Amino acid sequence: MSEILVENKTVVIPGEILAKGMDYLPGENTYREGEQIFSKSVGLTSISGRVIKVTSLSGPYKPKDGDKIICKVFDITLSGWRLKTNTAYNAMLNVKDATRRFVRKDEDLTKIIDVNDYIVAKVIRVTSQKLIDLSMNDPDLFKINGGRIIKINSQKVPRVIGKQGSMVSMIKKFTNCDITVGQNGLIFVRKRDNGNECLAEKAIKLVEKEAHIGGLTERVETFLKSETNQ
Amino acid sequence: MAYEKRLDGRKINETRPMEAKAGVIPNADGSAFFKIGATAAYAAVYGPKEMVPRFLQDPKEGQIRCHYNMLPFSGSGERIRPGNKRRSQEISMVLKAALKPVVDLTDFPNSVVDIHVEFPQTDAGSRCAAVCAASIALADAGIPMKDMISSIAVGQVDGTVVADLNYNEEAYDAIVSDIPVAMTNNSKQITLLQMDGEISKEDLMTSLEMAKEVCEEIYIVQKNALKDKYKLPEGFVAKKPKTNVEKSNDKVTEEKSKPETESSNEKSKEDKEKQ
Secondary structure, eight states, X not given: OOEEOSOTTOEEOTTOEEEESTTSEEOTTEEEXXXXXXXXXXXXXXXXXTEEEEEESSOOXXXXXXXXEEEXXXXXXXXXXXXXXXXXXXXXXXXXXXXXXXXXXXXXXGGTSOTTOEEEEEEEEEOTTOOEEEEOOSTTOOBOXXXXXXXXXXXXXXXXXXXXXXXXXXXXXXXXXXEEEOTTSEEEEEEOTTOOHHHHHHHHHHHHHTTTSSOHHHHHHHHHHHHHTO | OOOOSOTTOOOTTOOOOEEEEEOOOTTSSEEEEEEETTEEEEEEEEEEEEOSSGGGOOSSXXXXXXXXEEOTTOSSSSOOOOSOOHXXXXXXXXXXXXXXXXXXXXXXXXXXXXXXXXXXXOSSOHHHHHHHHHHHHHHHTTOOBSSOEEEEEEEEETTEEEESOOHHHHTOSSOEEEEEEEEXXXXXXXXXXXXXXXXXXXXXXXXXHHHHHHHHHHHHHHHHHHHHHTOOOTTOOOOOOOOHHHHHXXXXXXXXXXTOOHHHHHHHHHHHHHO
């Protein structure tokens, strides 16, 4: 007889048995061996219908198509730029994907994007060997000027963004900053007039630290209100 | 004279007091502290990152690389000379072999995960402590793992099979054997088995059975260390999450309540007021 051995939203560790029997299906971060389903990482269980998955609480970023990420240029080639993506793999940004204007063959690419510049780009292709192609052909993708880059665990990114962007818009409102969240765990923060980048960074770090505890939005709101005396 | 009472008064299958904590090094991707008696290990995991030198890259899966190191002041005798030695090289190698069977890095080809284990203090059983600490640190770093690995040294001292030998027992003036064992928690598959000294076949089998029991205890310490990291702060009451069955029931009740008459709506209003 099949049965689930863990409750929904409990912390499990690798190798922990989640369910017995063939009526349940292993989802993300789980695996089946014999008639049992085991966890593959430290995370929160999530049971939806017959599928049991584990939402990882930490871990490396896995690049996938369509993700908006923040990367740093470390090399320039004949046809584009090579970038660090905060993963084990480097990405490639082709000239034709970087700008819509015509670029002459002998043009100095450092005039467009220089080494050590940060950019916000979109992943357009990932191969099985994790060769990543990027594009900047979208209005919300840009080269970063000023501000600061904050690094967090990439698994906490959804909590920083919140449901329909609720968390990030709240931080933006209280700190008067522009915030761009990269799926790879890098966050770009730049203040507007009378903005407070330090407070935005503190709030983001608070979200990262307490991401697994419920009622996060209220706690961050209280924190931001107390810091801004509102 | 046979070894009837242990030098520190423990039972034959009793370990030294254990202590573990996950996430002790903020800069690392995952980290852990594991202490058993006077042997203390800090493990830090970095990665997956690009494997250099590149000729060591494996295009099929990621690899793990272990570094075992005893700090100069960690011994009880003379200063330990820093740097790579034959012993630390060997232990790094067995550490890698002990952890590799459970680590699944197929999603990270050409990459490497570095595991550094440092000892501020040692009193025998350091490679076992290294395995335990590294296992917690890997899980803390979110590296996909099929199981946890627990490790303990068993052996015999003058004819008595004991678990978790300390330095005085290893140096006991009689026939002694020291057998570090590491095993997975669920399937109890052995991933590390070494031996120093002499032991009879029967005693070896007894000591391996004892290792199985003790590894269960170590697993509980490891499990608690990982779960404590995500424990709710004191005095914090979490909202009870709804299971999907409850959610779907809610939907059903909502749907049912829609076509109901006004009187039933009034009833529900009253109920709400009461609540």
